[in-house]
Amino acid sequence: MRVNASSKSNTSRFGNTKSSYIQAMPWQTETAAMDMTVEDQTSNCISLTRALGALERSLSANNSLTSPCASLASLSENLSTASRKSKKHRDVLMICEEKFLTFVHRMNVYFDLIAVSIPWSLDWCRKFWDLIHVVFKIVSSYVLLLEKVTELLESITHLLPDYEQLLAACKRTLDLQEWHGRESHLEPVSYVVADVAQFLLELQEMLTRTSHGDPLRHNRLFSPTYQWRPLDSRFAQLEARLVRNKEWLEKELGCTETEYAVTEKCRAEYRESLDKQSEGEESEELGQQRMARQMRRIDRIKTWLDGNCSYRDVYEYRLRQRHPNTCAWFLDNEKYCRWKNIPFEDESANDTDRLENHWQHRVLFVQAESGFGKSYLSGMVIDDLRSEAGNLNIDDETESPSTAFYHFSATHSYCIHPDDALRALTDQLIYTHRHDRSTLDAVSLLVRKTPAHEKATPDDVLSTLALLLRQHPTFLIIDGIDECSDIKLLLRYIPELCRKSDTRVVLFGRPHVGIPNGYHKWASDAPHVISLSNDSNKHDVEAYIIGNLYELADHGYFGISMDRSLIAAVAQTCKGNFLWASALLKYLRSPVLSPDERRAKLEKPYELDGLEAIYTHILALLEFRPEAERRFVVGVFRLLALGIHRPCMAGFQKAINVNPGQRTIEFGPSFITNEVIPRLTCDLVEVTPCNVTFAHKSVREYLEVVDPQTSSFSLHDENLAHAHLAAVCISFLAFDIPKRPLESNNPHVSQLLLTSHAQSSATSMRTNKSGDSGYKSLSSGPPISGHHLAVPGSSTTSASPTHVPCQPQWDAALPFLRYASLCWPIHLTRALTSPSSSPFPQTPPASMQYPWLTSLSTFLTDRAAVTTWVEASWRYNLPPNLSRLVPLLETVKSRTPPATVEGRELRWVVHGVRELSEGLNAVREGWGHRVREDPGLVWGWRGGRGMI
Known part of the structure; x- marks a missing residue:
């Protein structure tokens, strides 16, 4: 219920305070500034009436969103209607609706209080309810934003004084009619509505499309004299204003007419706090700091x-x-x-x-x-x-x-x-x-x-x-x-x-x-x-082929006696397929082909009919590469096609240079960088500054179906490919990592290292049975770099750099460590899970079937290498688990003749993996909470005696 006060002058003993409190604050938006006359802006003053006018104009501009709220009941009904609109987030919307209504009820009592001393229009309240309804209706479409906005209103609600108690105090102290002539007592209360209404208007502006005019409008953000602040900063200022307003109001109502000095001091402090927020000048350095904070957001x-x-x-x-x-x-x-x-x-x-x-x-x-x-x-x-x-x-x-x-x-x-x-x-x-x-x-x-x-x-x-x-x-x-x-x-x-x-x-x-x-x-x-259809693109593809073939001819790729009419004939066979045209040019650019061979292919275009035909010719060219280069290309194809996750660029380069069973010499004469991958693969693989991929998914699809007997690059046998990748990872852990703690932080580590190389990792561990491999999920905790397994492009994009948490020095120095540590059990599990589907007519040699065997045996006998792997796994928040490998290795052992060298080595490997698995389970189950906090503690593991 509103109290209809008679019209009275707004002049009071506060002098000019009523207008000065709503100065052009740094947090006010461009829209609010536009509502002021030049004279108002010059004096940094905007009246309450003008603020209300801005509210009315904003509502008029959003008529389609506004349903008149004549009362609290109608506002409540409108909010309920908006919250029922979404079935997916109904619970969240209902909770937010309740908090909106709590704020509304607090403001409703506020209007009752302010009507005690200041002439107030009932239409003003309706506009305020309409604004709240508009904000809720818009923001309810964005659940995350709705929760954030609700938090802001909830904070405002808690900062507002208990207006109901203040109103009761007013009614007890004096007759209402007496307060109509004493609007100065409650004048500070009116400041709240302008602040809150202004903030709601800014929320509405953020949630709607508005005309921006000059496309260079954002340059004013760099002006040292224009103190625009982001929403969170403006809200912090609003909170400070509400706190000061609450303090003033409580003191004002708690003082009698005879305590003039106390009330005057309170007003002076309040005006001073408002003036500090209103200061519009700042140095260039402060302006730059403000912009830096905005960019940090x-x-x-x-x-x-x-x-x-x-x-x-x-x-x-x-x-x-x-x-x-x-x-x-x-x-x-x-x-x-x-x-x-x-x-x-x-x-x-x-x-x-x-x-x-x-x-x-x-x-x-x-x-x-x-x-x-x-x-x-x-x-x-x-x-x-x-x-x-x-x-x-x-x-x-x-x-x-x-x-x-x-x-x-x-x-x-x-x-x-x-x-x-x-x-x-x-x-x-x-x-x-x-x-x-x-x-x-x-x-x-x-x-x-x-x-x-x-x-x-x-x-x-x-x-x-x-x-x-x-x-x-x-x-x-x-x-x-x-x-x-x-x-x-x-x-x-x-x-x-x-x-x-x-x-x-x-x-x-x-x-x-x-x-x-x-x-x-x-x-x-x-x-x-x-x-x-292909006819739509045929002319463009023909132009593409002709232009590139003429360029190759000009550079002598087809010799000096080429009939250039062949170019047009080849172009007409493209059938509008750009992928075929691109693959053809890759094939013809291969340095392995001689000019006569290239010209012969153009003379027989039917041999290049179809994408598979070109891929067949390209793989045939790759077979002529030296053994080391062929092995390198095979590794690239397998890692791209069957890698669990893509390593970072440096990690990828390290992986493709690992020769299982040998130590990798960085940047030696046989070390190959990522940049030469396209040349060695005849451009079947593309390399960008932050990625390595197949040129097209059809390349992988062809490699998966090509006959292994005709091409050593076939990916038809996935078991064999996973076995190779497991060998690469294990060999890296056995030969290429430092045999010491990644972060030395344990006093007993040095003593332990003196004897670690002479001990087997399988002889000092006891364990219980454990569950499935922990490597199936990569979500047990946030990895050290703040992301999942590193991928090409994770550290940079072409648009702008993304700040990531600081990468530990040991992780940066060993870019393949993350992939090798976390993925070798997965690769080995997949290699052994099912019988090979390879169409080889006879069983391949053991070195081809089990390329991981020698490296795994070496790895298990080097306790320092094993401990480094265990520490790395814990640091990546994925505790190691080899439970699934034990029965698979048992099956392999049963199929291998025990009298052979491979059979004897398999028996040792099975025993070592079983012992290691039990030890890992014991660490995880008995000391997991401590090791998770400090993975370096694994260097103090003493088998059944626990940690030292």
Whole structure:
């Protein structure tokens, strides 16, 4: 119930205090500043009436989101309606709704209190309720943001005084009619509503699309005199103001008229605290520090997103290979142009009903068969949308659209999940808009009170991306959706994003990808699909072949007597398949071929008909390489195809140079670097600054089916490949790691090392039976570097560096240690799990069947090497477990004649692995809590006597 006070003058014994408290604070937004006249801004003063006017204009601009709230009951009903909208997050929404209502009830009593002494309009309260409803309705679409905003309002609620008690005190002390003439007593209370309303307006601005005008508007962030602060900093100032206001109010009401000096001192302290926040000047150094803090927020959220995919690799590699004047025909396609030119409008971007009902028209599918060149086409679309963003059909006040992209590639097996795409897209947009105030506000809110080690969940990333798309007009280009590990999930994510924003999405994939029914819209032409046949691309592919073959001819690759009419004949056999054309050029560029051999191939193009034919010829060329190079290429193929996880670039280089059973000499005459991999593999493998992959997934598919009897590069026998990779890892642990603690921190270590080399790791350990191998899951704890197994691109991306926790010196010095320590039991388990499917007519020699045997035997006899491995595993938060290996090795031993050298060595290895497994179980079960805290303690393990 409101008390209708009569109109009275706002002048009081506080003099000018009423207007001075709402000065142009550093935390006020651009919108609030626009509501002030030049004279107001000059005096750094804005009246309460103007603040309320800003609220009214903001609500008028969001009529589609506003349902009039005439009372608390109607507001409560509107909040309940908004919370019931989402079934997926119903529980979270209901909890947040309750906390919103708690805040609302506290403010309702506040309005009753302020009406005691200051003339107050009931319409003002309604506008305030409308604003709360708008904020809740918008933010409820982003559950993560809703929880963060609810935390802010909950904090405000706790900081506000108990207005109900204050109101009761007022009514007891004086008759209400007497207080109508003493508005000065409760004038400080009115300051709260402007502060809170202003903050809610800023939240609303962060959650909606607004016209930005001048594209260089963000340069003001660098002005040392413009003290804009991110949301978390502004909220801290708001909290300080509320605390001071509460102190003043309690003292004001606790004093009598005769205690004038006390009340005057309280007012002076309050004015002083407000003046300190209002100081607008700061030095250039402070401005730079403020900007540095803002950028640290960006770094924090990028770490929180945990996006470690090198998403630019495919785009940049194809950009270097792109032939001039190709793909231009697609940019004139009618459906593409219609999709691209749908205008971005602020009004429609904020209209949730319109977004939900018409999202299908903003999604475009481009479909073509494998080898068409969709990755090149998507790269051209990316460049087109970037270059034409400023020329699209948008008004001068609307922000130019940004572009974000992602390429799914089966060769990048570590980042083909839909969540990887969401993280990469979000990472790009945060970097693109890192100087935008609404984005910085969202970032500061997301990372507020977020632990440094915490990583965003898929739902968190989805909410963050949806908010960024709502804030900024954006094109999303996603290539290779058919190579995504979960296409159905990806196609569920797209509607969720499009229903909450006006983003435009183009998806490149193969025709076999089914389009869900939800993408169809009744009585319309949705879904919008561009189906491309090989004829669509034939002219471009022919131009690509002819241009490159003429270049090879000019450089003498075909000798001096070549009939150049052959080039056109070969180009006409391409059948519009760009992948075939690319493979053909790789084959013809091989230095192994002589000019006469290249010319002979052009004279018989039927021998190169089809992709498999070219791959067959390339592997035949590789067979002529020296033995060391062939062994190197085999290792590259096996690690790329069957690696558990991709090592970092330095680790990959180390792995492919390991010769099982021998110590690896770094950068010796036989050491091969990553840079020469394309040349040695005839470009079947591509190398970028942060990744090593097959040139196309068809390369791996061909290697998996090729006959092992005709090619030593075959991956048909996976057991043999895993056996080789296990041998590489074990050999590295046995010969290439330092035989000492990774971090010396135990006083007894030196004494232990004196005798460690003379002891077998299998003779001093006792154990109990244990469970399954602990290596099946990589989530037992955060690894030392803050990420999962290192992958190419995890340390850097082309967009911007992502700050990661400091890497220990020992881990940086041994880049292959992580992979070798954690993955050798997995490789060996897979090598022994099932009988080999190799079509060899006879059993291969033991050295080929069990390439790991000698290295494992050496490893087990070197206690220092074993202990280093155990310590490393614990430091990577994956305690070692060999329980699954013991029965598998027993089976191998039973199949091997005991009188042979291999049989005798197998008996020793089985015994050693069993003893080691029991010892590992004993450490984990009896001392695991201590070793997890200090993995170096494993150097003090004394078998059944425990730790020393």
